[in-house]
Amino acid sequence: MKVLITGATGFIGTALCSYLIKNNHSVHYLVTDAADIKDKENYKGFLWNPEKNEIDLNSLDQVDAIVNLAGHTINCAWTEENKNQIHNSRINCSNTLFNALQTNEHQVKSIVNASAIGIYQSSETAVYNENSSDFGTDFLAEVCKDWEAANLRFEGLVIKTAITRFGLILSKDHGVLHELAKVVSKGLGANLGNGKQWMSWVHFNDVIEIIYQLLKDRQSGIFNVVAPNAVKQNEFLKLLAAQLNKPLWLPNIPEFVIKFGLGKRSALVLSSQHVQSIKLPEIGYQFRFTELSSTLKDLYK
Structure with a gap:
């Protein structure tokens, strides 16, 4: 199988390229700078x-297949300029791929497109799966809705189209876990807001293997890429602190303080989505990592 990857120089894309090559597949990748x-x-x-x-x-x-991961990072100040970059970069990438496939001969049969569980409404009580339609109205939810709409058009080109709504991808060296661990390792960890927000997470290795199975089996539809057992933020931080052998003694940081410091970007740490995947088990995917405690032990072993 020959796979075209966008966002190949990001931490998910880099690992996916290595995984595909290791499994005797060929990779084409797209970049905006010749130096890359x-x-x-x-x-x-x-x-x-x-x-x-x-x-x-x-x-x-x-x-034969495409994995579309490209998009401007959301880990930046949410100025109007950056918010436009976050939104437009994703839509532009999908549109460029769509236009190329629509107007040129090709043999692409399937595509896997990134999205996020941020599409769901923030709630401390609701439980979402792929059939849920309780979508949010905040910035991230609107980005995800527009992104998915742009990507679902590939079905009209008779290309099997999978949408992967990623949860919090756990990696020791990247993403939310890396940022939290930097603080907790200094003994400065504290719950953000009331600490009751749900964190729907997934081990980095499971993400790569899920994408691979979706490609290999030419799957289509919406897939929540989250491990079976979400945890609340206070439990997440308690397990992380124990893994790093650090105390978690500071009082909660009030929500208004976080909103004052981060503005609308505070949604990244205050929003709550308890998400489950019913589609991945249906297609036969078995998670390697289902419990957060064993996942953290694996990442920090």
């Missing part, structure tokens, strides 16, 4: 400019 092209065996880069709807069509040569 570092080709090797079964790994070849091409230029594109989604803002201008430009793409090197050679990137589609003999490609």
Whole structure:
């Protein structure tokens, strides 16, 4: 199988490229800067400019499937300019791929597109699965809704289309766990807000293997990429502090303080989504990591 990957230089994309090559597949990847092209065996880069709807069509040569992970980071100040970048970068990437496939001959049969559980309404009591339609109205939810709408159009090109709503992807070196661990390791960990927010998480290795299975089996539809057992924030931090052998003694940081410091970006730490996946078990995927305590032990072993 030959796979075209966008966002290949991000931490998920980098690991996915390595995984595919290790399993005897070939990778084409798209970048916006020629300096990022570092080709090797079964790994070849091409230029594109989604803002201008430009793409090197050679990137589609003999490609069987696409993984679309590209988008501006949400871990930045949410100025109006950055919010436009977060939204438009995702839509532009999807549009550029769609236009290229719509107007040129190709052999692409399936595509896996990123999304996030931030599409669901924040709630401390609701439990969501792939059939839920209680979507939020905040910035992140609107981004996800527009992103998914842009990606679902690939079905109209007779391309099997999977939407992966990622939970909190746990990696020792990247993402939310990396940021929390930096604080907790200094003995400065504290619950954010009331600490009762649900954190629907997934081990980094499960994410890579899920994407691979969706590609290999040419699956279509919505998939919540979350481990079976979500935890509340206070439990998450307690387990992380125990794993790092650090105390968790500071009082909760009040919600108004967080909102004052982060503004609307406070949604990243205050929102609560208890999410389950019913679709992944249906297609036969078995999670390697189902409990947070054993997951943290694996990551920090």
